[in-house]
Amino acid sequence: MSPGFLAEANPFITRLLQRFAEKKGLDIINVQVGQDVLEIARREKPIVIILDPELPGKMRGWDVVRQLRKDVETHAIPIITCSWMDESAVKELTGELNGNLLKPEIHYEDFVSALKRAGVSDVAESNPGERHSIEERFAHE
Numbered sequence: 001m002s003p004g005f006l007a008e009a010n011p012f013i014t015r016l017l018q019r020f021a022e023k024k025g026l027d028i029i030n031v032q033v034g035q036d037v038l039e040i041a042r043r044e045k046p047i048v049i050i051l052d053p054e055l056p057g058k059m060r061g062w063d064v065v066r067q068l069r070k071d072v073e074t075h076a077i078p079i080i081t082c083s084w085m086d087e088s089a090v091k092e093l094t095g096e097l098n099g100n101l102l103k104p105e106i107h108y109e110d111f112v113s114a115l116k117r118a119g120v121s122d123v124a125e126s127n128p129g130e131r132h133s134i135e136e137r138f139a140h141e
Helices: 013-024 035-044 061-070 089-096 108-117 134-138
Strands: 002-007 027-033 047-053 079-084 100-101
Touching: 002 013, 002 035, 002 108, 013 027, 013 108, 027 035, 027 061, 047 061, 047 100, 061 089, 079 089, 089 100, 100 108
Parallel strands: 002 027, 002 047, 047 079, 079 100
Antiparallel strands: none
């Protein structure tokens, strides 16, 4: 599996995105506060970072994106945001992105499309026809 990075504070969305990522062949590292993202990204060198721009912590998610883009070790890592805001609003806070997943209706196809847009297409896919939204996924749990 290829290393991926998920920085999301909402546990339901984290679980959904982790399932999508694993299905796509990504070995996910989870982080829940902004200040941990930079250090782990430098150390682990993920092929993609999926990050909530509103991530809590001493360093908020939008600050993390700007710092990742300035850092010589992390500036080329594709970043996909996962937010309640549309992509143009997120870009106002973060600067340039490689994609955006819009909460709450996140489907597997959206996830795969965001990965492709970010240039992450060399990971294996196990079942492309399956479709889960947050509501569908957690309605039975």
